[in-house]
Amino acid sequence: MNGNPGPSAVRIALVLPDMLGTYGDRGNVAVLAERLRLRGIGSEVVEINAGEFVPADCDLYMLGGGEDVAQLVAVRHLRQQGTLVQAARRGAVVLAVCAGMQILGTSFVGSDGVAHGGLGLLDVNTRPMPKRAIGELVVRPDPAFGDELLTGFENHGGCTYLGQDARPLGAVLAGVGNGVNGVEGAVQGRVIGTYLHGPCLARNPAFADRLLAMVTGTELAPLSIPEVDALRTERLRAAGVR
Amino acid sequence: MVVGLVGSRDPGGKRRRTLAATKLGKGAAWLSRTAGLGEGGIIGGRVAMALDRDVLSGLASGRTVVLVTGTNGKTTTTSMVTRALSAAGPVASNSTGANMPDGHVAALMARPEARYAVLEVDEMHLDIAAEQTKPAVILLLNLSRDQIDRVGEVRTVAARLRQVVVDSPQAVVVANADDPMVVFAAEPAQRVVWVSVGGGRWTGDATSCPKCGERIDVSVERWACACGLRRPEPAWAVRDQTVITDSGRELALQLNLPGQVNYGNAALAMAAVAQLGVVPEAALPRIREVSEVAGRYGDLVIGGRKVRLLLAKNPAGWHEMLQLVRASGRPVMLVVNAREADGFDLSWLWDVPFEQLAGLQVVVAGERAADMAVRLRYARVDVTMNPDPVEAVRMTPPGDLDVIANYTAFRMLRVKGEA
Numbered sequence: 299m300n301g302n303p304g305p306s307a308v309r310i311a312l313v314l315p316d317m318l319g320t321y322g323d324r325g326n327v328a329v330l331a332e333r334l335r336l337r338g339i340g341s342e343v344v345e346i347n348a349g350e351f352v353p354a355d356c357d358l359y360m361l362g363g364g365e366d367v368a369q370l371v372a373v374r375h376l377r378q379q380g381t382l383v384q385a386a387r388r389g390a391v392v393l394a395v396c397a398g399m400q401i402l403g404t405s406f407v408g409s410d411g412v413a414h415g416g417l418g419l420l421d422v423n424t425r426p427m428p429k430r431a432i433g434e435l436v437v438r439p440d441p442a443f444g445d446e447l448l449t450g451f452e453n454h455g456g457c458t459y460l461g462q463d464a465r466p467l468g469a470v471l472a473g474v475g476n477g478v479n480g481v482e483g484a485v486q487g488r489v490i491g492t493y494l495h496g497p498c499l500a501r502n503p504a505f506a507d508r509l510l511a512m513v514t515g516t517e518l519a520p521l522s523i524p525e526v527d528a529l530r531t532e533r534l535r536a537a538g539v540r
Numbered sequence: 541m542v543v544g545l546v547g548s549r550d551p552g553g554k555r556r557r558t559l560a561a562t563k564l565g566k567g568a569a570w571l572s573r574t575a576g577l578g579e580g581g582i583i584g585g586r587v588a589m590a591l592d593r594d595v596l597s598g599l600a601s602g603r604t605v606v607l608v609t610g611t612n613g614k615t616t617t618t619s620m621v622t623r624a625l626s627a628a629g630p631v632a633s634n635s636t637g638a639n640m641p642d643g644h645v646a647a648l649m650a651r652p653e654a655r656y657a658v659l660e661v662d663e664m665h666l667d668i669a670a671e672q673t674k675p676a677v678i679l680l681l682n683l684s685r686d687q688i689d690r691v692g693e694v695r696t697v698a699a700r701l702r703q704v705v706v707d708s709p710q711a712v713v714v715a716n717a718d719d720p721m722v723v724f725a726a727e728p729a730q731r732v733v734w735v736s737v738g739g740g741r742w743t744g745d746a747t748s749c750p751k752c753g754e755r756i757d758v759s760v761e762r763w764a765c766a767c768g769l770r771r772p773e774p775a776w777a778v779r780d781q782t783v784i785t786d787s788g789r790e791l792a793l794q795l796n797l798p799g800q801v802n803y804g805n806a807a808l809a810m811a812a813v814a815q816l817g818v819v820p821e822a823a824l825p826r827i828r829e830v831s832e833v834a835g836r837y838g839d840l841v842i843g844g845r846k847v848r849l850l851l852a853k854n855p856a857g858w859h860e861m862l863q864l865v866r867a868s869g870r871p872v873m874l875v876v877n878a879r880e881a882d883g884f885d886l887s888w889l890w891d892v893p894f895e896q897l898a899g900l901q902v903v904v905a906g907e908r909a910a911d912m913a914v915r916l917r918y919a920r921v922d923v924t925m926n927p928d929p930v931e932a933v934r935m936t937p938p939g940d941l942d943v944i945a946n947y948t949a950f951r952m953l954r955v956k957g958e959a
């Protein structure tokens with residue numbers, strides 16, 4: 299718990315970090331909680347490990363990347379419980395990174411070459427790409443997510459195809475992203491998928507605040523962290539952008 | 541006769557070819573040293589391997605070989621095994637941590653008279669090393685995530701090691717019973733000696749079962765998965781600061797190296813040499829002599845200040861080193877690069893509990909100082925940043941300090957600093 303966890307505290311669920319947490323994505327939760335605290339807003343982080351129940355009443359759900367086998371176990375747990383899907387249908391904000399995004403789709407092909415059903419919160423399907431995408435990824439986001447470029451590190455072997463109901467999170471300026479049509483990620487209602495690790499919200503404060511604004515219903519006061527600015531400048535330059 | 545075909549089927553020819561290859565390799569090592577290219581060993585090994593792909597098997601034949609692999613503690617444990625085994629006779633070893641096949645060739649070339657060889661092996665090269673050296677003992681330390689963008693998933697590494705174990709029926713496998721990934725890898729061995737290493741090792745990645753993917757709660761000592769994978773009963777165990785041997789004797793470890801994890805490394809080393817006839821009472825005093833390993837844990841002068849230099853290459857390693865610096869309470873400098881040998885992806889920084897540094901004076905340096913600074917900011921640790929380690933040292937309060945660096949940063953500091 300963080301700040302003053304009164305009734306207005308933002309409840310953030312860290313979903314299955316033991317299965318979907320191989321790439322430091324739990325950092326996204328730490329970033330959100332701290333950015334709230336610095337504005338005097340309380341938060342409560344609910345960490346749900348495998349075998350534990352996913353509450354349906356959180357404001358924000360965060361899923362990270364994971365290894366292939368763990369990804370299959372995770373999707374089975376989440377489908378059995380059904381609460382994540384209920385929460386998303388009710389309007390909770392969901393950020394799903396990499397394997398997390400893939401399992402929110404309609405289907406994904408695992409390393410076993412078999413197509414597995416996803417949770418269907420995003421109209422996307424994922425198939426293996428010929429060569430694993432590893433490296434810096436820079437994305438110009440959809441204007442709904444601000445005008446600050448998104449930077450991250452991608453590490454995935456999946457090609458993600460968008461269906462009619464999903465739109466991309468942005469356009470790829472450097473790196474691979476979804477591997478189709480030069481776009482990255484997927485957005486459908488308040489469910490967002492991306493291949494940006496880094497973790498994503500540590501490198502992209504405007505994007506983090508956008509998610510928080512979706513939850514709180516108000517724009518948050520500006521917040522300057524010079525180290526974050528230095529990191530962004532450095533990473534964008536390393537990716538050859540700017 | 542076509543020269544290139546010589547020796548492919550007769551052992552005498554193979555012997556001759558190995559000799560010729562090592563002779564040329566040694567020439568190259570000498571050239572490399574005199575030309576100032578560094579330690580020379582690997583270059584010599586590379587030349588010898590280019591001349592003869594099987595040179596390693598030729599060099600290893602007739603020797604008793606111990607292979608040491610795992611994510612963390614390879615160099616330290618190799619050093620312990622080498623020291624302990626020297627009770628039985630001369631030992632060849634790649635003590636500088638050159639743990640690929642060319643490093644193995646170089647180590648064996650340097651000590652042709654040594655009956656024993658103790659080789660640190662990169663996890664992804666254990667198959668080649670085992671195939672060529674036919675080890676008497678394989679030592680499996682631990683497996684956690686290391687440089688994901690390079691090495692691949694932990695599970696994949698565990699599966700590869702398991703195959704090596706299956707393909708090495710002559711070897712006794714000495715393995716960490718507390719690590720599910722290692723247990724999965726060592727399980728099919730003809731002969732396995734389980735060692736419980738006690739606490740101190742970070743197991744964050746071991747929580748998803750290597751066999752079936754379900755969650756294993758490794759916070760309990762006797763962990764078990766529904767699929768049947770479970771912690772085996774150890775023959776050797778670390779309890780507090782002692783080791784209980786396979787015959788039930790309890791010996792105080794009293795190591796010169798700091799940190800709980802080194803108790804586990806010492807127990808594994810003792811169990812390994814016991815398979816080769818070196819009794820614990822003979823092994824332990826020699827293991828205690830290890831006080832610095834390839835510069836790790838050693839003192840160095842950087843920017844006019846005395847520093848204790850610690851190496852951390854992955855989340856588990858960082859976790860261990862944070863415990864050490866937390867205990868010493870001195871100012872801390874963290875130095876991070878992200879070159880190929882480090883792994884280009886630094887997102888694992890967020891899996892390390894840097895929150896423990898709150899209250900200490902922390903400076904960050906290295907090519908990726910900004911990543912570390914952001915991580916610490918969000919951990920509510922006060923931090924100052926300067927990419928240049930020498931400049932950064934000057935920003936810390938007076939007195940000795942602890943420095944934790946990742947792989948290439950560590951190597952650069954060793955060059956920059958004065959021992």
Ligand SMILES: [Zn+2]
Nearest residue numbers: 749752765767
């Ligand atoms: Zn299992």
